Structure formats: structure tokens, C-alpha cells
Amino acid sequence: MIQPIFVYGQHILEQPCTDIQLESPQLQNLVNNLWDTMRNAQGCGLSAPQIGLPYNVFVIDSQNAFQAIGKGFRKRYFDAEDKGIQGIFINPQLLEVSSKMWKAEEGCLSLPSLIKGVSRPWQIKISYYNEQLEYRIQEFSGLTARMILHELDHTNGILLINHMGLLIKKYLYFKLKSIKKGRVKVSYPISTR
């Protein structure tokens, strides 16, 4: 079911989440709601706190981006053989990051109309449980790794604006204030409760 997306200013977006019990009857519903809500908002990733639940769970879709961008761009965002993924990450843990970094612009459904260039590791290794509740240790790179790191940030209470300097935050003061009050034009339901 499509849920309203919590936007900047909500306490839940700024607190670290906890692991969810794998036996929790809430889990399947949560995953379905994340997919429905993300797709409805035409996003490429969404974490549980963004729909008001403080759990280490998120979904990402880098496959869609892979298909949408031209061949020339693919080299910049994906390793050879990588075609992106549609993935569910339950109780993920970041195990390793590469020293190779790269910068690219990111947006966030909880910070509508803001775009920020963020420097992140090219490659990561994480552990997590997949949708079948199987434990996995896996490496990801490029755009997929970036999306995972963005969502991991969310589950740690970190938002895109925490990657911004004080000066930019000052510059964005009024924009952030209107997002906080829900005075922002978006094509999806938002929550400012």
C-alpha cells in the first residue's frame, strides 16, 4: 500500500533505526509498502524510516536507472557486467568500503527538489537478509553501491543535508523551512506530522 513519505523536519528521519525481528509479522507488509511507495513516487530507493517505521530495512532499484540512461553514461555509473538490481535489504551492515571514491548528484524523496553532489566509495561489501530471509554477504559497486549507502544513511539518521556544508545549509534555510511545513510541490503523498 502507498504510504505518505516523511519529509525533512520529522524526528524519525534523524534517529538511528534498529534491526527488525525476522519473524516479525510486520516485515512482509513493510517491504510491500516500501516498493509501492517508492514506485508511486518514482524514486530509486526508500527506507523504512521514510514511511515512519524505525527499522533497518530498505529497497533500491538501480536496474531502472541502468535501463534509462544512455550507453555512454553507463560506464560512469556501472562496472562492466553490472546491469543494476532491484533489491530488498533487511538488517544490513556495512562491512567494507573501497578507497576509490566518486562524486555524483543525489536527490531524496524526503528532501523534495534538493539535489546535492555527494562523494562516496565506488565499492562496498555488506551483509544483509534478502526477501527470502536468507543471510547474504555481497559486494556492490557504482550506482547500486551509492543507492545502498544513501539508504544506509537514512537508517542511521543521516540525511542528504548532513553531507552539506554550513554555508549551503544557510543558503537553503527557507527552502528547508518550507519542506518542513509541507509547503512543497510533490507528486506523492507526504507526512509532516
Ligand SMILES: [Zn+2]
Ligand atoms: Zn533519501
